[in-house]
Amino acid sequence: MAGKRIFVVDDEPHICELVKYNLEKSGYAVDAFYSAEDMFSALPVQKPDMIILDLMLPEMDGLAATQKLRNNPATEKIPIIMLTAKNEELDRVIGLEIGANDYMSKPFSVRELLARMKVIFRWAKTVEEFDNSDVIYAQDLIINNAKHMIMRGSEVFKLTLKEYELIKTLAQNKGNVMSRDVLLDRVWGYDYFGETRTVDVHIRHIRKILGDENEKYIETVRGVGYRFREQPV
Secondary structure, X not given: OOOXXXXXXXXXXXXXXXXXXXXXXXXXXXXXXXXXXXXHHHOOOOOOOXXXXXXXXXXXXXXXXXXXXXXXXXXXXXXXXXEEOOOOHHHHHHHXXXXXXXXXXXXXXXXXXXXXXXXXXXXXXXXXXXXXXXXXXXXXXXEEOOOOEEEEOOEEXXXXXXXXXXXXXXXXXXXXXXXXXXXHHHHHOOOOOOOOHHHHHHHHHHXXXXXXXXXXXXXXXXXXXXXXOOOOO
16 A cells, blocks of 8 residues: 555564565555564654554563553554464453554464455544544543543543444444444454454453443343443443
8 A cells, every 4th residue: 555654563584574575565665673662763753554563572562562652642543463473362352452453363474464454544544534523422421532532520531442432333323232243343344354252352341441340331232242321220
């Protein structure tokens, strides 16, 4: 995709070179780094359109790097695909919970990587084009798109991008049951490759942040999906 710049961060040089070569063949501009520290040193000079980030990096690992990116207003919206040689579900879940947009386990297909990148870029464009001026009132919550925050009275809740988009989507359709597949389509993109359990993981984390263990806001509709309640229980 012409004009898009990608940062590839992996301490294995052959992985960096393989990804760099194939992405450049597809029209991307690519910068490769062997550590998260080197990537952060380059960010003030060149802001990428996406970061492909290895989980197991020396010193600062991929999880810590993702948290740092998401906690900085200048980099919080940069899409991240996390690479991992581990197959444990916990690593994938943690990566998604702290703000990675997708993950791929090594070894991976470069063709699939390119496909996932296109999906994420399409999703990012949709979010960017969304009217950020409106405010959604859902029970006692205020979802402010202009400020990208959720408030309850004077309390401000800090959510990852996906968590924010998920609760916003449910609140926009409050009273209606939304299946996990529909939520994946709306929040992650129509061609998302992941599992529907990703939705459950994010809902569980949202409930923890909002203190919604009793499902005052988000109701689980067994065998179907979720519904944002119009009125508290």
